[in-house]
Amino acid sequence: MDNSDPGPVFLFIFFIMRCVIPILFLLGISYILRRLGFISKSPPPPPESEENDSQNNPNNSTGGFIHGST
Numbered sequence: 001m002d003n004s005d006p007g008p009v010f011l012f013i014f015f016i017m018r019c020v021i022p023i024l025f026l027l028g029i030s031y032i033l034r035r036l037g038f039i040s041k042s043p044p045p046p047p048e049s050e051e052n053d054s055q056n057n058p059n060n061s062t063g064g065f066i067h068g069s070t
Helices: 009-035 050-056
Strands: none
Touching: none
């Protein structure tokens, strides 16, 4: 049969239809939901102090792993 490869223009159009349009669609839905108030900004992380960090994070740069004392 007559097999012909699609040209680069068709490949570019297929790429746009397959990848870019769904991404733009999802970003548009996200923007609309944010404008309507269904999605809010996340709160800032709580402030971390030096002693709080060493108690909650055993693998920090100052002490390594916490080993149980006997």
